[in-house]
Amino acid sequence: MDKGLEKNITIADVAEALGVSKTTVSRAISGKGRIGRETRERVLAYIEEHDYKPNVIAKGLAQSKTYNICVVMPGEYDVVDLTFFQECLFGIQEIAGSMEYDILLSICRKNDISSLERIIANHKVDGVILMRTFVEDEQIDFLQTKNVPFVTIGSTSANYKGVIQIDHNHKSACKELTSIILMKQMDKIALIGGNEEHVVTQSRLRGFREAYAKMGKTLDEDLMFLSQDNQVLVEKAVKEALNRQADCILCMDDAVCSRVLKTLRQQHVKVPEDVRVASFYNSMVLENNVPSITSLSFDAKELGMVACRTLLDLTEGLEVKERTLLPYEVVLKESTK
Amino acid sequence: MDKGLEKNITIADVAEALGVSKTTVSRAISGKGRIGRETRERVLAYIEEHDYKPNVIAKGLAQSKTYNICVVMPGEYDVVDLTFFQECLFGIQEIAGSMEYDILLSICRKNDISSLERIIANHKVDGVILMRTFVEDEQIDFLQTKNVPFVTIGSTSANYKGVIQIDHNHKSACKELTSIILMKQMDKIALIGGNEEHVVTQSRLRGFREAYAKMGKTLDEDLMFLSQDNQVLVEKAVKEALNRQADCILCMDDAVCSRVLKTLRQQHVKVPEDVRVASFYNSMVLENNVPSITSLSFDAKELGMVACRTLLDLTEGLEVKERTLLPYEVVLKESTK
DNA sequence: CTGAAAGCGCTTACAG
DNA sequence: CTGAAAGCGCTTACAG
Numbered sequence: 138m139d140k141g142l143e144k145n146i147t148i149a150d151v152a153e154a155l156g157v158s159k160t161t162v163s164r165a166i167s168g169k170g171r172i173g174r175e176t177r178e179r180v181l182a183y184i185e186e187h188d189y190k191p192n193v194i195a196k197g198l199a200q201s202k203t204y205n206i207c208v209v210m211p212g213e214y215d216v217v218d219l220t221f222f223q224e225c226l227f228g229i230q231e232i233a234g235s236m237e238y239d240i241l242l243s244i245c246r247k248n249d250i251s252s253l254e255r256i257i258a259n260h261k262v263d264g265v266i267l268m269r270t271f272v273e274d275e276q277i278d279f280l281q282t283k284n285v286p287f288v289t290i291g292s293t294s295a296n297y298k299g300v301i302q303i304d305h306n307h308k309s310a311c312k313e314l315t316s317i318i319l320m321k322q323m324d325k326i327a328l329i330g331g332n333e334e335h336v337v338t339q340s341r342l343r344g345f346r347e348a349y350a351k352m353g354k355t356l357d358e359d360l361m362f363l364s365q366d367n368q369v370l371v372e373k374a375v376k377e378a379l380n381r382q383a384d385c386i387l388c389m390d391d392a393v394c395s396r397v398l399k400t401l402r403q404q405h406v407k408v409p410e411d412v413r414v415a416s417f418y419n420s421m422v423l424e425n426n427v428p429s430i431t432s433l434s435f436d437a438k439e440l441g442m443v444a445c446r447t448l449l450d451l452t453e454g455l456e457v458k459e460r461t462l463l464p465y466e467v468v469l470k471e472s473t474k
Numbered sequence: 475m476d477k478g479l480e481k482n483i484t485i486a487d488v489a490e491a492l493g494v495s496k497t498t499v500s501r502a503i504s505g506k507g508r509i510g511r512e513t514r515e516r517v518l519a520y521i522e523e524h525d526y527k528p529n530v531i532a533k534g535l536a537q538s539k540t541y542n543i544c545v546v547m548p549g550e551y552d553v554v555d556l557t558f559f560q561e562c563l564f565g566i567q568e569i570a571g572s573m574e575y576d577i578l579l580s581i582c583r584k585n586d587i588s589s590l591e592r593i594i595a596n597h598k599v600d601g602v603i604l605m606r607t608f609v610e611d612e613q614i615d616f617l618q619t620k621n622v623p624f625v626t627i628g629s630t631s632a633n634y635k636g637v638i639q640i641d642h643n644h645k646s647a648c649k650e651l652t653s654i655i656l657m658k659q660m661d662k663i664a665l666i667g668g669n670e671e672h673v674v675t676q677s678r679l680r681g682f683r684e685a686y687a688k689m690g691k692t693l694d695e696d697l698m699f700l701s702q703d704n705q706v707l708v709e710k711a712v713k714e715a716l717n718r719q720a721d722c723i724l725c726m727d728d729a730v731c732s733r734v735l736k737t738l739r740q741q742h743v744k745v746p747e748d749v750r751v752a753s754f755y756n757s758m759v760l761e762n763n764v765p766s767i768t769s770l771s772f773d774a775k776e777l778g779m780v781a782c783r784t785l786l787d788l789t790e791g792l793e794v795k796e797r798t799l800l801p802y803e804v805v806l807k808e809s810t811k
Numbered sequence: 812c813t814g815a816a817a818g819c820g821c822t823t824a825c826a827g
Numbered sequence: 828c829t830g831a832a833a834g835c836g837c838t839t840a841c842a843g
Contacts, residue, residue, distance in 0.1 A: 145597065147836055158814045163838060170839080173812055193596040195836035198535055198819050204596075205578070212564070219556040227549070230581050234589055239598055241542070242577045244567050252571055259530040259541075260482065260820095261576055403764060427740060484820055495830045500822060507823080510828055532820035535835050597836095 146189050155183055166191060193237070205241045206233060206448060207262040209253055209276065211269045212246035215392035221437050222268055225290060228441025229266060236449055238263075247334075250275050257283055264452045266290060266444050271334050286451045290444050292336050292460070301451060303444040303461045305435045307337055310465040311344030311417050312351070314433055315387065318473065319352045323385040323413060326356070327378035329371060329397060330363040330389035338363075341389050341417050357381075371396040379406065385413040385473065391432075394418075398426065414472045428471035435465050483526050492520055503528060530574070542578045543570060543785060544599040546590055546613065548606045549583035552729035558774050559605055562627060565778025566603060573786055575600075584671075587612050594620055601789045603627060603781050608671050623788045627781050629673050629797070638788060640781040640798045642772045644674055647802040648681030648754050649688070651770055652724065655810065656689045660722040660750060663693070664715035666708060666734060667700040667726035675700075678726050678754050694718075708733040716743065722750040722810065728769075731755075735763065751809045765808035772802050 152159045157176065164170040165180035183189075197203045208229055210222055226240070233240055241262050243252045253276060256262055265287035267276055272294045280287045281297075288301040318326060328345060331338050342363075349356045360383055362374035375397055378386055388394035394416040401408060408414050408428055415431040443461060450457050489496045494513065501507040502517035520526075534540045545566055547559055563577070570577055578599050580589045590613060593599055602624035604613055609631045617624045618634075625638040655663060665682060668675050679700075686693045697720055699711035712734055715723055725731035731753040738745060745751050745765055753769040780798060787794050 145836095149836075159837080160814055160816095160839080161812090164813090167838080171812055176812080190595040190597075192836050193598060194531060194535055194540060195819090196838075198531055198821090199836080199838040201819065203531060205598075208579075214560075216553075216557055219560060220553055223551075223556060226579070227581060230579070230589065234592065237592070237596075239593060239596075240579045242545075242563070242567070242579045244564060252567065255571065255574070256576060258527040259574075259576075260527075261530060261542075399764070427736070482820095486820075496821080497823080497830055497832095498828090501829090504822080508828055513828080529820050532835090533822075535837090536820080536822040538835065 145192070146187060148189075148191065151180065151183055151187070151189055155179060203261055203263050204237060205239050205262045206264050206266060206445070206452075207241045207243050207253065207256050208266045209243040209245050209250075209268060212244045212249070215390075217391040217395060224437035225268060225441035225444070228438035228443075229445040230441075231438075232442050232445035232449070238449065245276060247271065248275070250279060254279065257285055264288075264448045266448055270294070270336055272296070272336055272339070273334070286448065288444050288448045288451065290440055292340060294336050294339075299459065301447060301457055301459055303440060303447060304337075304463070305440065305465050306462040307340040307417070307465075308344040308347070310433045310435075310467070311341045312348045313344075314415060314417065314431075314467050315345050315348035316352060317467065317469070318385055318387070318413075318415065319348060319354060321473065323473075324354065325360060325381070325383045326385045326387050327360040327374075327381070327383035328362065328387045328389065329365055329374050329378070329393050330361070331393055332366050333364045338389060345387070365393065368396050368399075372400045375400040376404075379404075379412065383412065385415065388414065388416045390418045391416055394430065394432075398430075408472050409474045413474075419468070428474075431470045431473040432468055433465050434468045436463070439463060482529070483524060485526075485528065488517065488520055488524070488526055492516060540598055540600050541574060542576050542599045543601050543603060543782070543789075544578045544580050544590065544593050545603045546580040546582050546587075546605060549581045549586070552727075554728040554732060561774035562605060562778035562781070565775035565780075566782040567778075568775075569779050569782035569786070575786065582613060584608060585612070587616060591616065594622055601625075601785045603785055607631070607673055609633070609673055609676070610671070623785065625781050625785045625788065627777055629677060631673050631676075636796065638784060638794055638796055640777060640784060641674075641800070642777065642802050643799040644677040644754070644802075645681040645684070647770045647772075647804070648678045649685045650681075651752060651754065651768075651804050652682050652685035653689060654804065654806070655722055655724070655750075655752065656685060656691060658810070660810075661691065662697060662718070662720045663722045663724055664697040664711075664718070664720035665699065665724045665726065666702055666711050666715070666730050667698070668730055669703050670701045675726060682724070702730065705733050705736075709737045712737045713741075716741075716749065720749065722752065725751065725753045727755045728753055731767065731769075735767075745809050746811045750811075756805070765811075768807045768810040769805055770802050771805045773800070776800060 148159050148162050152162045162180055164172045165177040193204050230240055241256060243256055245253050265280060265285055267289040270289050270291055270293045277297050288303055290303055292302050292304045293300045365371045365374045386397055388397050406412060417433055419432045419434045447457050485496050485499050489499045499517050501509045502514040530541050567577055578593060580593055582590050602617060602622055604626040607626045607628055607630045614634050625640055627640055629639050629641045630637045702708045702711045723734055725734050743749055753767055756769045756771045777800060784794050
């Protein structure tokens with residue numbers, strides 16, 4: 138029946154050993170409240186020597202805090218999304234750890250947020266980071282009615298007011314990449330796109346359209362293939378695009394892009410000789426492709442770091458910006474030569 | 475300065491509202507201790523109606539438990555590993571959630587386990603699941619000296635005694651796949667292999683060798699390329715293997731396999747016409763490859779579920795098996811036709 | 812500058 | 828069957 142965990146030394150033990158009160162020990166550790174320099178140093182020395190670590194749980198209970206944040210990860214995903222989430226997590230963990238916070242993981246499917254609900258009901262966290270949002274988002278509804286501090290990675294639909302969002306500037310990025318391609322005299326651009334329920338898809342689409350407007354060109358709606366979210370649909374779209382003589386295929390994300398490339402390979406269509414290809418996202422999956430793929434470049438870890446820092450500020454009651462947009466790079470490679 | 479979280483209803487509130495003691499309320503909820511049926515039902519009804527949820531943190535403090543488990547995820551990984559970790563996580567979360575436990579995530583690099591150390595020092599979890607182990611493993615050393623209950627996903631080196639391990643039967647699986655290939659009259663098998671510091675690599679190697687022994691064939695050490703853990707090394711190994719007329723390339727994991735396939739593509743070597751290919755692991759990355767790749771098939775989610783269940787038993791002081799081996803399948807596809 | 816005491820929201824012997 | 832009280836390990840007014 139032994140739990141295995143050693144009986145731990147508590148604040149009472151060090152107080153007794155030093156002949157001071159628990160209050161004093163607590164003050165020495167937290168640095169709050171007046172305390173004599175000498176006393177504080179004695180306490181600190183003892184703590185150091187005996188390797189005392191405060192019980193964060195108890196501390197949290199006394200302060201009505203948990204020193205945990207929840208990050209919710211989508212339960213449905215494409216392989217290529219995974220590296221993005223992972224990178225974000227690295228960033229979040231780096232900041233959280235440095236502030237003595239830990240990460241509670243919640244996996245939520247679009248129609249099942251029970252894991253998140255339980256965590257909130259159980260008072261296990263001080264705030265939440267949403268790694269993906271939908272145009273209609275149950276998670277946001279829930280968190281807002283429960284009044285839980287949260288931030289989203291990626292932008293949220295305009296339906297939601299007052300949501301703190303940390304995102305890359307997808308619209309500008311897509312606009313810039315599209316513009317560059319248009320400038321290269323590829324006029325027949327086929328756009329093959331991801332899940333329209335993801336807010337980011339909308340931003341990308343907007344950037345794409347704005348590029349056309351800016352360049353004074355009109356886009357061919359027959360070359361727009363949205364919501365092609367599986368291999369079969371992508372294959373059909375690619376064939377259709379080729380039939381219509383598209384000279385460039387723009388992929389709205391890397392899941393789409395890897396499917397497009399696969400289809401082209403099967404069809405023995407050469408990139409960039411027969412058709413150019415570019416992606417509105419960047420990922421490790423495409424990193425090693427032959428030929429290398431023109432794409433945007435975003436720093437997902439940075440996104441995680443900023444999101445975490447913002448959430449922590451928020452839980453402390455600090456003022457935070459509603460929308461933070463991080464920069465991007467356009468990376469031109471062989472696939473659009 | 476508003477924390478945002480509503481003031482929550484506590485056990486004291488419901489006790490007062492019902493004119494009973496906190497003890498009684500507590501008993502009604504936990505089901506422990508004697509309590510009148512009618513009283514219990516009154517309490518339960520009130521709780522239900524007012525949507526009272528016990529504060530798990532406080533409960534944990536009183537019981538010296540946290541209702542959290544830590545899962546440590548490797549900080550260095552190949553893209554193809556990610557789906558494995560993700561699947562495991564799904565399994566872990568499913569079981570943990572059903573037992574009202576949550577997952578605290580720790581990301582550890584081989585030489586930096588500070589995140590895990592902090593979580594343990596802070597008493598934040600009741601036990602730990604290690605998602606990857608090394609032949610020399612700091613994490614295990616640490617957890618053992620701290621006397622923290624833990625289980626590993628994957629086997630651990632024989633250097634460590636008494637470690638609870640949940641694994642697929644890699645050795646048998648590799649032995650079986652290798653045997654099948656040998657039976658198909660491919661005698662010149664090139665083995666291109668992953669990180670030798672991972673315990674699983676050793677198991678795979680053993681299975682490979684045993685297959686040769688069983689079939690009464692001698693293996694060609696010149697066709698064994700171990701620790702080829704980047705694109706450059708894999709390329710060299712593939713070329714060397716082709717030079718030596720290998721008729722099948724066996725990849726020790728999918729990271730290697732995707733690199734091998736890439737190299738073969740670049741060299742315009744056809745699979746399976748010019749050389750056969752098979753992998754000692756299965757992943758979503760290879761799922762869509764053309765041609766389809768012969769590989770082993772393991773259920774990572776199941777692994778996570780069993781690991782979590784075992785850890786929970788362990789923290790409760792129940793007897794658990796030191797080593798649990800889950801079954802596998804051999805999936806023959808076009809690449810070894 | 813320091814300490815006794817109450818409190819965070821639960822559980823659990825102990826007594827009745 | 829039920830309750831008063833002590834305890835889990837901290838923090839924090841309040842008083843001195």
